[in-house]
Amino acid sequence: MTDDLSTVTTAFTQAILTQQYRPLRLRWSQRETHFSQQLLVQRVELREALLEGLEGQLTCLSIDPDLPLQELLGQPIGVEMVTDRGGLHHINGLITDARAGHADGALRVYQLTLRDALSVMRERVNTRVFRGKNVPSILEIMLREWRQRSPVLASAFSFDLDRLDDARYPIREISHQFNESDAHFIERLCRREGITWYIATPQASDGIDTSTTPAHTLVFCDQVALLPQASAANVRYHRDGATEERDTISAWSCERSLSPASVQRASWDYKSVRIDDVVSHGIVDQGRAGTELGLAITDRFIEAPHVAENLLDQVRLADARMLAHEGRCESFQASGSVRDLAVGHWFVLERHPDMRYRNASQREFIVTSLQQRAENNFPKVLQASIHRLLPELQWQAGAPQGTSDLRYHNRLTCVRRTASLTPHYDPRRHLPAVHPITALVVGPAQEEVYCDALGRIKVQLQGLQAEDHAHAQGAGTSGHDQDSAFVRVSSAWAGAGYGHDAVPRVGMEVLIDFLGGDPDKMFVAGVLHNGLNLPARFSHAGGLPGNRFLSGIKSKEIDGPRYNQLRLDDTPGQISTQLASEHQHSQINLGYLTEPRHDGQGNDRGEGVETRTDGHGVLRAGKGVLITAQRQDRGRGRILERAVLLETLRDLQELAQRLSQDAARHHAEATDLAQLERISSQLQAWDAGDPSSEAVRTETPMVAVDAPAGVSITSQDTMVLGAAQHIDMVSQANTQVSTGRSLLMRAGEMLAAFAAKHMKLISGKGSIKVQAHEEHIDLSAARRILLEASEEIILQAPKISIRSRENTEVSGGGSFSRWNADMIEHGTPGEWRQQAATHHVLGPANCPPPDIPPPTTYEELQHSASLMVRLRSHARDGRPLAQQPYTLFNQGAQIAVGVTDAAGRLRIEGHQPGDDNYSVKLPNGYRFDLPVHEQISALDQQLAASGYRSTEADTESRLRHAGA
Numbered sequence: 001m002t003d004d005l006s007t008v009t010t011a012f013t014q015a016i017l018t019q020q021y022r023p024l025r026l027r028w029s030q031r032e033t034h035f036s037q038q039l040l041v042q043r044v045e046l047r048e049a050l051l052e053g054l055e056g057q058l059t060c061l062s063i064d065p066d067l068p069l070q071e072l073l074g075q076p077i078g079v080e081m082v083t084d085r086g087g088l089h090h091i092n093g094l095i096t097d098a099r100a101g102h103a104d105g106a107l108r109v110y111q112l113t114l115r116d117a118l119s120v121m122r123e124r125v126n127t128r129v130f131r132g133k134n135v136p137s138i139l140e141i142m143l144r145e146w147r148q149r150s151p152v153l154a155s156a157f158s159f160d161l162d163r164l165d166d167a168r169y170p171i172r173e174i175s176h177q178f179n180e181s182d183a184h185f186i187e188r189l190c191r192r193e194g195i196t197w198y199i200a201t202p203q204a205s206d207g208i209d210t211s212t213t214p215a216h217t218l219v220f221c222d223q224v225a226l227l228p229q230a231s232a233a234n235v236r237y238h239r240d241g242a243t244e245e246r247d248t249i250s251a252w253s254c255e256r257s258l259s260p261a262s263v264q265r266a267s268w269d270y271k272s273v274r275i276d277d278v279v280s281h282g283i284v285d286q287g288r289a290g291t292e293l294g295l296a297i298t299d300r301f302i303e304a305p306h307v308a309e310n311l312l313d314q315v316r317l318a319d320a321r322m323l324a325h326e327g328r329c330e331s332f333q334a335s336g337s338v339r340d341l342a343v344g345h346w347f348v349l350e351r352h353p354d355m356r357y358r359n360a361s362q363r364e365f366i367v368t369s370l371q372q373r374a375e376n377n378f379p380k381v382l383q384a385s386i387h388r389l390l391p392e393l394q395w396q397a398g399a400p401q402g403t404s405d406l407r408y409h410n411r412l413t414c415v416r417r418t419a420s421l422t423p424h425y426d427p428r429r430h431l432p433a434v435h436p437i438t439a440l441v442v443g444p445a446q447e448e449v450y451c452d453a454l455g456r457i458k459v460q461l462q463g464l465q466a467e468d469h470a471h472a473q474g475a476g477t478s479g480h481d482q483d484s485a486f487v488r489v490s491s492a493w494a495g496a497g498y499g500h501d502a503v504p505r506v507g508m509e510v511l512i513d514f515l516g517g518d519p520d521k522m523f524v525a526g527v528l529h530n531g532l533n534l535p536a537r538f539s540h541a542g543g544l545p546g547n548r549f550l551s552g553i554k555s556k557e558i559d560g561p562r563y564n565q566l567r568l569d570d571t572p573g574q575i576s577t578q579l580a581s582e583h584q585h586s587q588i589n590l591g592y593l594t595e596p597r598h599d600g601q602g603n604d605r606g607e608g609v610e611t612r613t614d615g616h617g618v619l620r621a622g623k624g625v626l627i628t629a630q631r632q633d634r635g636r637g638r639i640l641e642r643a644v645l646l647e648t649l650r651d652l653q654e655l656a657q658r659l660s661q662d663a664a665r666h667h668a669e670a671t672d673l674a675q676l677e678r679i680s681s682q683l684q685a686w687d688a689g690d691p692s693s694e695a696v697r698t699e700t701p702m703v704a705v706d707a708p709a710g711v712s713i714t715s716q717d718t719m720v721l722g723a724a725q726h727i728d729m730v731s732q733a734n735t736q737v738s739t740g741r742s743l744l745m746r747a748g749e750m751l752a753a754f755a756a757k758h759m760k761l762i763s764g765k766g767s768i769k770v771q772a773h774e775e776h777i778d779l780s781a782a783r784r785i786l787l788e789a790s791e792e793i794i795l796q797a798p799k800i801s802i803r804s805r806e807n808t809e810v811s812g813g814g815s816f817s818r819w820n821a822d823m824i825e826h827g828t829p830g831e832w833r834q835q836a837a838t839h840h841v842l843g844p845a846n847c848p849p850p851d852i853p854p855p856t857t858y859e860e861l862q863h864s865a866s867l868m869v870r871l872r873s874h875a876r877d878g879r880p881l882a883q884q885p886y887t888l889f890n891q892g893a894q895i896a897v898g899v900t901d902a903a904g905r906l907r908i909e910g911h912q913p914g915d916d917n918y919s920v921k922l923p924n925g926y927r928f929d930l931p932v933h934e935q936i937s938a939l940d941q942q943l944a945a946s947g948y949r950s951t952e953a954d955t956e957s958r959l960r961h962a963g964a
Contacts, residue, residue, distance in 0.1 A: 024376045026058070027078035027090075029155070029213040035075070038062050039110060042376055042386055044079055046091055046114070048343045049369035049413075051187070051423050054093050054199045054216070056114035059390065061382070065108045069098040076156035077114060078214030081339045081374060081408070084247040087231065089340040090201045091372075092214040094120055094156060102389045107382075109389050116199045117146065117157040118218055121182040128177050128468040129461065129476045129484065134169040135193045136161055139220060141471050142182060156215045158208040160200075163221035168316070169193055170309035173485035178519035180432040188432070191425035194320030195222050198344035219344060224421055227366060230345035232338050237352040249336035252352055258286065259325040261294030265318045268305040270488070271454075276308070278315050280322035284329045299325065303427065304516025323422035332365060332414040339374075339408055343367050346417050364417035375407040427517065434514045436525060438462055443481050443506045448558050451503045456486035457524065459510060487512070489524040502553075508533060538567045539580070539596035546599030557582075571600065584615035622701055624686060629707035640687040645706035649680050652730040659756065660897070661923050664885035668754035670897040675726040867908040869930055871900060871920065880904025887921045 019025050019040060026041045039060040046056035056079070078092040093114040101109030130138050143159040177185040190197060202208050202217045209215075221227060238248040259282070266277040286294050299321065308314035341347065346366045349355060355363050378386065415421070439459035443450025451457050460483040461476075469476035476483050493500040504510050509528045515521040529535050536554040537543050540563070549572075554565040562582035569576040569591070576591030589610040594602035611617065619625060630644050653676055660671035682700040705711060713719070721727070729735060737743065745751065753759070761768065770777060779785060787793050802808060808819040815828035826832065871886075872878030881904045888896040888908065900906050908918060911932075918930035 022376055023082040024374050025080050026060070027080055027092075027214045029076050032075055035072070038064050038067060040376075041079070042378070042390075044372070044374050046079070046372040047370070048091075048199060050196050050198050050343055050421060051191075052369070053119045054091070054114070054116040055119065056091070056093065058112040058114055060110045060112060061107050061386065062110055063107060065103050067100070067108075067110060069100060072098040072112065074152055076152065076214050077112070079114070083231070083340040084245065085340075087340065089231070089342075090214070092156070092201060092216040093117075093199075094152070096120060104385060104389060107385050107389060116216055116218065117153055118183050118186065118197075118199075121146065121186075122184065124182045125179060126177055126182060126185075126465075126468065127179050127461070128464055130172075130175040130177075131472055131475045131482060131485070132171055132173065133175060134166070134171045135175075135189050135195065136164050136166050136169055136220075138175055138189060139186060142186065143218065145468075145471075146182075155208075155213045158202050158215060158217045160217050160219045163219065163223060163226040164195065165222060168222065170313050172309070172520065174520060174522075176519035176522070178432050178434055178514075184432065188430050190220065191423045191430055192317070193222075194317075194323065194422045194425075195220050196421045196423055197221070200342065200344060221344070221421070224366070224417065224419070227417075228345055230342055230347045230367070231340045232347050234348045234350050235336075235338050235341070236350050247336065247338040247340075249334050249338060249349065251333075251335045252349070253333045255331050255333060256286075257328055257331075258290055258293060258297075259284070259329050260297045260299040261286070261291060262298050263318050263322040263325065264298055264300040265303055265307075265314060265321065266301075267303040267307040267314060270305055276311050276314050278311070278318045280315070280318040282322055282326050284326045286329065301427070302516075304514075304518035304521040306521070307516075307518070320422050321425065323420040324424040327415065327420040327422055328424070330415065330419065331368070333411070334414060335409065335411045337408055338410065339372075341367050341370060341410070341412060343370050361417075365414040366417050366419070366421065367412050367414055368421070369413040370410060371412070372410045373408070377407065431517050432519060434517050434519055436511050436513045438528065439484075439510050439512045440479075441504045441506050441508045441510055442479055442483050445480065447481075447506060449503055449505050450481060452486050454486070454488065455501055455503055456488050457504055457510075458482075459484050459487055459512065459522070459524070461512070484522070487522050487524055490526070502555075505556075536565075538565055539578075541596035542598045542600075547597050549600060550597065569594075569597070571597075584613050586613035586615065587611070624701050625703040626686075627703070627705045629709070631708075638687065642683065642686070642704065642706065644708065645704060646680075646684060648706070649683065651732065653677065653680055655732060656728065656730045659754070661885055662756050663752070663754035664897060664899050665883075665923055666754065667883060667899055669750065669752040670885065670899070672726065673728075673897075676728045676730075679728075867911050867918075867932065868905055869908065869920070870903065870905045871928065872904060881922075885923050889919045889921065890915055891917050892919075 019036065024041060024044065026036065026039065028035050039062050041058055041060050043059040044056055046054070048054040058077075058079070072095050075095045076092065077095055078090055081089045081091075083089050091114075093116050095112050096115045096119075097111075097113035099111045101111055103109070130141070133141070139159070140161060147154045147157060175189070180188070189195075197218060197220045200217050200219050202210050202215050208217075232247070236246060236248045237252055238250065261282050263280045263282075264277065265280075266275055268274075269276050282294070285291070308317055344367070346364050348360055349363045349365060352363075377383070439461045441450075442458050442460045458481040460479055464477050466474060466477045469478075472482075474482075489504060491500050504524060504527050509530050510524045511526040511528055512522050513525040515523055535544050536552070538547070538550050538552065538554055541547075542550075549570050550567060551570070552565060552567040554563050554567070556563055564581045565578070567578040567580070569578075571592075574592040574594065576589065576593055578587060578589050580587040587610070589605075589612075590608075592607055593605040593610060595605060596602060626640055626642060628642065628645065630641070632641060653673070656671055656676060657673055660673060664670035679702070682702060683704060686700060686702070804819070806820060810817045815830065816826070818825040871881040871884065873881060880902075881900055882902045884900045884904070886898060886900060886906060887894060888898070888906070896909070898906060906920065908930075916932040918932060920928040920930060922928075
């Protein structure tokens with residue numbers, strides 16, 4: 001047994017010493033060459049593919065049973081295979097797993113897992129944002145960071161972006177890696193943009209020293225024509241065998257797959273407010289039935305809103321989806337022994353029967369995936385130990401045999417060099433799982449509210465690492481507006497210039513969600529309170545949970561402490577609403593009013609409605625204002641409910657009309673009731689709202705005040721009551737005017753006072769002065785005029801006339817003088833004394849009473865466009881209805897009120913030709929019809945003009961009245 005172990009050890013040592021000459025060997029970095037003296041590769045199984053990277057299992061032998069596995073992890077390693085041309089084919093990567101297997105006392109099996117750097121980065125999960133970058137720029141930043149942060153990657157890994165057309169890729173406002181691995185993020189970006197990638201051996205231009213370390217390159221490509229040719233160049237199709245001098249492909253088959261004939265992509269563009277719907281049609285021939293079926297399976301998908309930079313960019317993305325489908329329509333499966341084929345490289349297939357008549361360009365194929373299995377043939381003594389240690393890893397029956405030193409086999413998938421290599425992208429599969437996250441609102445320095453015209457804001461996602469954003473001078477973690485693109489804000493209501501809008505302010509915590517599950521399409525779903533931003537303290541008082549019955553909206557003054565608020569208080573039995581601004585402490589309070597609550601409690605202030613401010617207060621309504629204290633239970637009824645006001649106004653109007661008639665009857669000037677009637681009519685039709693009559697709505701902006709128990713208006717200074725037209729004051733009982741000093745009444749034309757029963761004018765202490773500076777003073781009474789003074793009555797004028805129709809008596813101290821039509825009688829108990837220069841006694845004479853005013857001439861009436869009518873009690877020889885109040889109508893509409901003169905005449909002013917239907921109404925209700933004729937011709941007109949009445953509006957009736 002000892003001899004066997006010694007023999008195995010000796011054979012192993014010999015194999016190690018000659019390893020550099022073996023067709024399958026490992027290459028280590030210069031710093032780790034000791035592993036080349038400890039590990040001998042026996043077998044490799046490798047798989048690499050476009051869009052998938054590299055993974056391999058390396059089975060190694062060692063006489064050291066206790067190799068430190070942890071020292072193997074992360075080591076750059078290369079697999080070198082000698083090709084049929086004597087060259088070396090390199091496959092390099094990093095060791096990610098190391099496992100110690102069986103041992104037999106002489107040898108131990110070790111299994112190493114080989115992966116590329118991108119696959120390694122599937123373990124690095126991160127969240128970060130990129131601002132204002134396109135995809136090639138993002139790739140360069142991330143891959144360069146890998147190399148900067150890891151010495152291993154700096155020496156063993158490089159990347160190649162030269163095969164990308166940078167101009168094709170638009171700059172994105174924000175690209176968001178969301179809780180996903182670096183590898184997944186890169187893969188997602190590339191798939192969406194239509195970029196393929198693969199792992200290759202570095203070239204001299206990649207800027208990495210491969211002489212000291214086995215390195216690999218991550219190559220990105222968007223143009224098939226830029227892919228390199230494999231070192232195998234032309235590959236012959238032939239059955240593999242030990243007698244072959246050159247590697248060949250021994251099996252070749254074509255595979256066709258049905259794919260959609262078109263791709264349709266829709267995305268909502270909220271800026272242009274439209275759905276961008278683009279279609280890309282395929283050009284691959286799928287046969288008659290296949291084409292028909294392909295048309296039925298259109299790949300239609302609704303993307304996240306604004307998924308592309310513009311419509312042309314969306315067309316490009318849709319074309320990429322279509323190219324991905326077409327790239328999978330045709331593929332070729334092959335197997336053989338060609339050792340220097342590589343993924344992402346093309347070769348020319350020769351001597352295949354199906355392609356014998358095709359030119360070289362039609363026989364060019366690109367390797368898209370490659371599986372390789374290779375095994376070293378060691379001396380029999382080692383081989384026997386290997387068979388005992390690795391029974392489960394023996395070649396399967398039927399596997400092709402290799403040379404005496406190497407056994408190799410591969411399987412590969414190819415596509416034509418003219419085919420598309422655009423990767424497949426499905427948002428349902430390739431987008432990371434997202435969920436709502438929190439962020440803080442940010443903005444420029446000194447800005448408390450920052451947004452754009454759409455109300456979008458900037459946010460800083462929480463938890464990001466500053467070092468990930470150093471390349472952008474901290475954009476993403478700076479706490480300023482460069483941390484994100486503008487983000488839309490969800491609202492309960494958003495219309496064209498209207499809605500429920502409140503721009504979240506800098507420092508607020510917002511809830512971020514993602515449209516379409518796309519991390520790049522953030523929107524603000526809500527705003528959250530936190531330990532710094534506590535729930536609203538309405539009126540700067542109290543807080544939660546004590547004031548939990550309060551709700552509403554409270555804002556804060558920009559760069560200040562003051563607030564505006566709408567506070568809803570739902571305290572049981574004490575509900576109220578307040579709309580308030582702390583400027584001038586302006587408030588509207590409704591309901592059960594209290595002082596600001598603390599812990600749910602507040603002192604009572606009253607019930608109802610309060611509007612208050614420390615500034616100016618204005619109540620302005622373009623169509624009118626109704627101020628009423630009339631009760632309207634539970635807020636029911638019309639807004640302009642005013643039946644009581646109208647009823648009161650009608651009563652007052654009737655009183656004013658009745659007193660006006662009395663005043664006119666007593667020659668005290670009738671009241672002009674036209675404006676009062678107009679106001680009454682307008683109030684009556686205030687909310688009639690005839691839509692066709694704009695005048696009704698625009699000519700009645702009035703203020704009406706009504707109260708069932710009284711109205712009190714007071715001022716500690718001056719009160720001004722005025723009107724551009726009339727002021728009508730009417731009361732059913734008393735109108736009482738009291739003043740502490742003087743009552744001064746001024747009239748520009750006339751002052752008329754009338755009392756239906758009594759009138760008193762008394763001065764308690766001072767004198768009473770009545771003057772007419774330019775006209776007369778007329779004092780008249782139906783019975784007596786009594787002038788009484790405690791001292792003296794003085795009548796003083798250049799001329800004094802005392803006239804009486806019947807009798808005049810002057811008496812004083814017992815003496816008297818009586819004058820009448822029959823005689824003059826003087827009497828005195830004392831002396832009668834007459835003094836005159838001369839005395840004359842003549843015959844009878846008299847002084848007649850005042851004359852009746854002369855009639856108005858026809859010329860005067862014609863000049864003033866007026867008519868004159870005399871009213872008599874009877875048509876012939878009737879007494880004139882002198883000093884009689886009347887109301888004049890034209891076509892049934894009132895046009896004037898007045899009093900007839902001493903001759904019973906009234907005057908119709910402003911007569912127009914065609915106005916022929918006047919009537920007069922007397923206080924006793926009697927009505928006169930006053931037909932007007934421009935020329936008297938018929939008998940009926942002559943009788944009517946003479947004053948004869950008609951009870952039936954015909955000539956016979958007038959003749960009966962005339963006694964004819």
